[in-house]
Amino acid sequence: METQTSHRTQHATMQDVAREAGVSLSTVSYVLSGQRPVSQATKDRVHAAIARLDFRRNAAAVTLASRRTQVIALVYPLLHLGISRTATEFVRGAHARANEMGYDLVVWPHTEPDQIVELVRAGKADAILLMEIELTDPRVVALRDQQIPFAMIGRTADSDGIAWVDVDFAATVVHAVEHLSRLGHTHLGLVNHASSTHGHRYGAGVRASGAFADIVAQLGLSCHEVFCDESPVAGRQALSDLLSTDPDLTAVLTMNEDAAFGVLAELHARGLVIPGDVSVLSVVTSPGVASLYSPPLSSFDVQGAEAGAAAIDSLLTVIRGEGVPPGVLTCCDLVERGSVAPPPHRTHP
Amino acid sequence: METQTSHRTQHATMQDVAREAGVSLSTVSYVLSGQRPVSQATKDRVHAAIARLDFRRNAAAVTLASRRTQVIALVYPLLHLGISRTATEFVRGAHARANEMGYDLVVWPHTEPDQIVELVRAGKADAILLMEIELTDPRVVALRDQQIPFAMIGRTADSDGIAWVDVDFAATVVHAVEHLSRLGHTHLGLVNHASSTHGHRYGAGVRASGAFADIVAQLGLSCHEVFCDESPVAGRQALSDLLSTDPDLTAVLTMNEDAAFGVLAELHARGLVIPGDVSVLSVVTSPGVASLYSPPLSSFDVQGAEAGAAAIDSLLTVIRGEGVPPGVLTCCDLVERGSVAPPPHRTHP
DNA sequence: CTGAAAGCGCTTACAG
DNA sequence: CTGAAAGCGCTTACAG
Numbered sequence: 001m002e003t004q005t006s007h008r009t010q011h012a013t014m015q016d017v018a019r020e021a022g023v024s025l026s027t028v029s030y031v032l033s034g035q036r037p038v039s040q041a042t043k044d045r046v047h048a049a050i051a052r053l054d055f056r057r058n059a060a061a062v063t064l065a066s067r068r069t070q071v072i073a074l075v076y077p078l079l080h081l082g083i084s085r086t087a088t089e090f091v092r093g094a095h096a097r098a099n100e101m102g103y104d105l106v107v108w109p110h111t112e113p114d115q116i117v118e119l120v121r122a123g124k125a126d127a128i129l130l131m132e133i134e135l136t137d138p139r140v141v142a143l144r145d146q147q148i149p150f151a152m153i154g155r156t157a158d159s160d161g162i163a164w165v166d167v168d169f170a171a172t173v174v175h176a177v178e179h180l181s182r183l184g185h186t187h188l189g190l191v192n193h194a195s196s197t198h199g200h201r202y203g204a205g206v207r208a209s210g211a212f213a214d215i216v217a218q219l220g221l222s223c224h225e226v227f228c229d230e231s232p233v234a235g236r237q238a239l240s241d242l243l244s245t246d247p248d249l250t251a252v253l254t255m256n257e258d259a260a261f262g263v264l265a266e267l268h269a270r271g272l273v274i275p276g277d278v279s280v281l282s283v284v285t286s287p288g289v290a291s292l293y294s295p296p297l298s299s300f301d302v303q304g305a306e307a308g309a310a311a312i313d314s315l316l317t318v319i320r321g322e323g324v325p326p327g328v329l330t331c332c333d334l335v336e337r338g339s340v341a342p343p344p345h346r347t348h349p
Numbered sequence: 350m351e352t353q354t355s356h357r358t359q360h361a362t363m364q365d366v367a368r369e370a371g372v373s374l375s376t377v378s379y380v381l382s383g384q385r386p387v388s389q390a391t392k393d394r395v396h397a398a399i400a401r402l403d404f405r406r407n408a409a410a411v412t413l414a415s416r417r418t419q420v421i422a423l424v425y426p427l428l429h430l431g432i433s434r435t436a437t438e439f440v441r442g443a444h445a446r447a448n449e450m451g452y453d454l455v456v457w458p459h460t461e462p463d464q465i466v467e468l469v470r471a472g473k474a475d476a477i478l479l480m481e482i483e484l485t486d487p488r489v490v491a492l493r494d495q496q497i498p499f500a501m502i503g504r505t506a507d508s509d510g511i512a513w514v515d516v517d518f519a520a521t522v523v524h525a526v527e528h529l530s531r532l533g534h535t536h537l538g539l540v541n542h543a544s545s546t547h548g549h550r551y552g553a554g555v556r557a558s559g560a561f562a563d564i565v566a567q568l569g570l571s572c573h574e575v576f577c578d579e580s581p582v583a584g585r586q587a588l589s590d591l592l593s594t595d596p597d598l599t600a601v602l603t604m605n606e607d608a609a610f611g612v613l614a615e616l617h618a619r620g621l622v623i624p625g626d627v628s629v630l631s632v633v634t635s636p637g638v639a640s641l642y643s644p645p646l647s648s649f650d651v652q653g654a655e656a657g658a659a660a661i662d663s664l665l666t667v668i669r670g671e672g673v674p675p676g677v678l679t680c681c682d683l684v685e686r687g688s689v690a691p692p693p694h695r696t697h698p
Numbered sequence: 699c700t701g702a703a704a705g706c707g708c709t710t711a712c713a714g
Numbered sequence: 715c716t717g718a719a720a721g722c723g724c725t726t727a728c729a730g
Contacts, residue, residue: 062708
């Protein structure tokens with residue numbers, strides 16, 4: 001007595017729902033997509049049938065028929081190094097906004113331009129969101145050549161005609177130096193990112209570097225900069241280098257999350273007290289991270305989630321073919337956590 | 350003179366390839382899938398046509414027709430906290446093996462059982478790989494109820510009939526304690542994970558805790574354990590607590606990657622030398638992480654990539670309907686990095 | 699070794 | 715406000 005329909009117990013289709021609700025297949029589709037008006041009575045019957053049959057649309061069928069995947073691929077090339085909490089904030093914000101707008105946000109670890117282009121060409125995503133942008137980025141070239149919709153969190157040296165959201169590293173470094181200068185510090189150090197990532201130059205580090213040089217020259221401060229790998233060990237060495245270059249150092253700016261742990265460790269090891277002997281000010285950190293240090297670091301906090309959401313908004317504009325919105329520069333606000341004070345031997349005026 | 354075919358420049362279809370190669374559509378499909386033998390001459394012509402037209406299969410169409418997505422969803426519920434390098438090793442290994450086997454490995458941040466079940470029910474993935482398993486895990490219950498193919502990296506208290514790969518935390522802690530004991534240490538501390546995550550109990554921490562209690566009792570050692578949040582600040586406090594509980598402490602076992610930074614910071618702050626005054630031995634860390642500490646920590650290193658690959662292998666067995674393979678316990682090997690030595694005031698026999 | 703055709707489960711003009 | 719039907723781009727029994 002077994003029939004071919006015996007495995008129908010698996011999944012209800014839209015056709016099953018239509019039958020159950022006594023309407024046509026297309027009506028069920030329109031109830032779900034909202035693409036045309038449906039009477040409330042019909043809607044109710046369809047939704048009841050959907051609930052009764054525990055139906056959900058098949059993603060592949062929707063994609064094939066509509067020619068849209070409703071997927072945004074977030075490419076995070078440094079996945080093998082883990083994801084820092086600050087970077088995660090951007091991802092979290094992008095993910096939330098994408099979901100709000102009816103998109104899935106999926107993370108891929110690809111590093112090669114070809115792999116990234118392939119995601120869209122093979123119909124696995126409608127568009128790409130790039131992170132960890134370098135000044136000259138081959139991924140950007142490939143995506144532009146292939147006319148694939150994409151946006152950047154960060155920006156290349158030439159970002160004309162591309163959608164991007166970036167943190168204003170230059171302005172933030174200027175504010176940070178001015179803040180320390182106002183407190184009376186005249187001998188500063190900057191612990192920056194490594195000067196190269198994957199052989200290209202990382203935009204954030206380069207822009208911070210330039211702004212730092214300008215502002216300290218303008219204020220007539222004695223300043224040194226160290227380009228530092230993303231690790232506590234490198235951070236310890238960086239602080240040692242800064243102190244041997246300038247023994248009168250009274251304040252350190254860190255814009256390297258992992259290295260900052262080492263900076264603090266080295267200060268502790270030398271018996272230097274924060275902020276009594278040396279002030280430490282973190283630049284472009286997420287609040288969660290700044291609180292992790294011991295002591296917690298005063299910081300120009302980045303609103304990563306908001307920036308991530310803004311990046312999705314820009315990307316959706318591009319996807320809709322409404323043109324490329326202007327780039328967005330986000331600012332960071334100083335949050336005091338007690339690691340910054342006037343320099344020790346300050347002569348009061 | 351414009352025709353409807355003018356937008357054909359977009360993407361070549363399999364039908365286009367078939368025409369170009371002078372074969373049927375099904376032959377092109379079989380060349381690509383390898384599901385039935387095709388003569389070398391035909392293969393060559395098809396591949397040439399594919400190259401000429403720059404063709405790639407549409408993922409949605411393949412999925413719809415074959416009823417397989419060839420996607421494995423890796424659910425990493427703690428994405429909002431970032432991903433540690435050790436966890437990343439597992440992901441990397443799983444990703445590489447999945448690709449080898451013709452699957453995409455896609456990372457989702459879902460925490461709710463319903464969201465996870467939905468991924469498979471909506472046809473976005475064929476199977477689920479779970480990480481950060483708790484002793485009693487509602488996600489596992491939901492997946493089992495819905496008969497969805499899945500595997501765990503880690504394991505629940507009752508893991509009968511489920512595919513899993515886990516690190517042998519109990520054995521590793523035992524080896525670590527025995528190693529320290531052999532060197533002459535009699536007063537140990539263990540900095541464990543927080544005793545609860547999301548309200549449930551984290552398997553790794555609980556199993557390590559039990560093994561620790563057993564082995565120190567058996568060896569007659571004086572030992573204390575601290576359950577510690579995943580942060581350097583918590584780690585500093587943890588070490589303080591251990592030292593005030595037992596001022597004679599000469600060795601610390603850490604199995605909390607973030608807290609270990611704080612443990613080292615607190616030791617430095619107190620002027621205690623590693624390993625001269627206190628030995629520090631890390632348990633179940635990836636080599637990359639152990640080298641990040643200052644000083645680098647001797648560690649029982651986990652082969653995360655291998656474990657991730659093994660988890661994919663188990664999951665594929667389940668997907669193929671070949672039954673549930675037995676669980677796999679992986680061991681960790683001690684790698685000396687100089688942070689462990691005999692205790693300071695040891696009386697030589 | 700190869701082809702013709704049904705069908706996967708939806709969306710979306712067309713038509714009323 | 716609703717329906718009937720074509721079609722999205724493939725896979726896979728059937729058939730030879």
